[in-house]
Amino acid sequence: MIWHLIAAIFAGLGAAGIGMLLRLLSGKRLPRWIIPAFAGLGMLGYQIHYEYAWFDHKLQQLPATAHVVEVEQDAMFWRPWTYLHPMTTGFSVVDEQSMSVREEDGERRVEFLLYRFEKQLQDRVSHQTWLMNCASREVLPLEGEGREPRLDEMRRLGDQAPLYRAICREA
Incomplete structure (x- = not known):
């Protein structure tokens, strides 16, 4: 379970980096809140992926x-x-x-x-x-x-x- 927490944190950091890059590429016209919003969406996206992949992962172990x-x-x-x-x-x-x-x-x-x-x-x-x-x-x-x-x-x-x-x- 600790590995899923670490993975969610890194997914959030990676998505925050994408948000930061988009803000820099737009010449800082995008609002600053886009960075934490991307971080939250990245962590939520990882959690959703993990929950839906659980069944297939368990089937592969059988x-x-x-x-x-x-x-x-x-x-x-x-x-x-x-x-x-x-x-x-x-x-x-x-x-x-x-x-x-x-x-x-x-x-x-x-x-x-x-x-x-x-x-x-x-x-x-x-x-x-x-x-x-x-x-x-x-x-x-x-x-x-x-x-x-x-x-x-x-x-x-x-x-x-x-x-x-x-x-x-x-x-």
């Missing part, structure tokens, strides 16, 4: 076997530009290497890890073990080391759900 199954985008009133182009604030990923397939009673059941990435002040990553019955499209979380199923949280997915397609069609 292994090739990871599949994004859900992307959450949001608009925030303190970031008015997000109403024009919503910002990615979180996403869920399934890794093929974490899947274990079992055939029981003629039905395929897949146990997998679902990773959740959230963009906050400091990025947050959480994971949960899940079990999916591919025949009935039912999915439920497994809890603890013993992987006890939590039946009260079982839900049924649609056949076009990205999570179902990633688990059952590619497993």
Whole structure:
């Protein structure tokens, strides 16, 4: 996080230098306030670029076997530009290497890890073990080391759900 602060400061200094150069080239006809205005715009521009590049940066860090199954985008009133182009604030990923397939009673059941990435002040990553019955499209979380199923949280997915397609069609 300290590196982003340093980068924002240098972006502001660079933009202030551009403002100063424009003022000098205009024969000092431009007002003096253009220099701090350019500095502020440079820092704001860096911050906007960083926020929108977060999702692509995280995707590049994932292994090739990871599949994004859900992307959450949001608009925030303190970031008015997000109403024009919503910002990615979180996403869920399934890794093929974490899947274990079992055939029981003629039905395929897949146990997998679902990773959740959230963009906050400091990025947050959480994971949960899940079990999916591919025949009935039912999915439920497994809890603890013993992987006890939590039946009260079982839900049924649609056949076009990205999570179902990633688990059952590619497993």
